[in-house]
Amino acid sequence: MQQWHPSSGGQQPSLDEIIDRLRKQWNKRKGLPILLIAAGLVVLIFFSTVWFTVQPQETGIVQRFGKVDRTAPPGLHFKLPFGIETVQLVPTARVLKEEFGFRTVATVPGERSRYADSGAYSTESLMLTGDLNVIDVQWIIQYRIEDPIRFLFHVRDTSKTIRDITEAVMRRVVGNRLGSEVLTVDRVKVASESRDEIQKILTDYDTGVRLVTVELQDVTPPEPVRPAFNEVNEARQDRERTINQAQEQANREIPKAGGVAQQNISQAEGYALERVNRAEGEATRFAAILDEYRGAPEVTRRRMYLEAMSGFLSELKGIYIVDKDQKALLPFLPLDPGAAQPMGGKQP
Secondary structure, rough: OOOOOOOOOOOOHHHHHHHHHHHHHHHHHHHHHHHHHHHHHHHHHHHHEEEEEEEOOOEEEEOOOOOOEEEEEEEEEEEOOOOEEEEEEEEOOOEEEEEEEEOOEEEOOOOOEEEEOOHHHHHHHEOOOOOOOEEOOOOOOOOEEOOHHHHOOOOOHHHHHEEEEEHHHHHHHHHOOHHHHHHOOOOHHHHHHHHHHHHHHHHHHHOOEEEEEEEEEEEEHHHHHHHHHHHHHHHHHHHHHHHHHHHHHHHHHHHHHHHHHHHHHHHHHHHHHHHHHHHHHHHHHHHHHHHHHHHHHHHHHHHHHHHHHHHHHHHOOOOOOOOOOOOOEEOOOOHHHHHOOOOOOOOO
């Protein structure tokens, strides 16, 4: 018996052959949507990997097969798809911050920042000072990325490197000072010196980072000894206050005593000058009288007697002149006519 083949004619196909043909045609048409979907996915992947967006505070670093090819400023840019070119976005226009000894949990606008338990980060903040005291130093650093290529590729894990450098420098700077100085008067000096040294090391490592600031947040003794330290600090403040009060009184009394001493010296010098001038005048007057006496001794002697008696008697009141027998009493009239007045009576 001769069999029928699809290419031969004259015989009608059987029911099984018709079903088999329909199944083959359905399978062909069913695969078409799958192909369309696959093609759509390929196009979507192509367009999603061919463009990228750089935000205003960022710089894009485009790598072609892992090698840096170019940088992309803020905006919409295109690149080769399917991983041929990749992009890393670096926040070059933002000020980045690293915290030591504490962590900021959340920052809500209009509210104070909340911080995590500082005890969990005591390994960062506890430091040994130059006088072998332990203090708790919490600080922050702020920096900017000036060269994103150096930041990404010249140092492995640049952020961790920055933290390690900062902590090492801060421990050295604090360790070179007394604990009381770091806690009180040298906080600004510690921050300034640390900033200079950290920046120098970052520049030597070619990290592409510029340090903005180093700021000490809180410098305190460890919690177990804090009450004793506060008492010592209060005693030091009382001592400083007493010294300042004494210094203030000394600054007030010493100039005053100096002025009084200078006044006494000036008075003594004036008195000495007056006595010298008076003595010199008396000596000159005596020499002149001596010359006159030598020329006319009797006249000079009488004149000197009258002058002496005039000066002596002009100062006396209620004087009576008596003879040698004390019988004749005569009232003494002053030589000054304006002062003449009868004894026991009124002026005419």
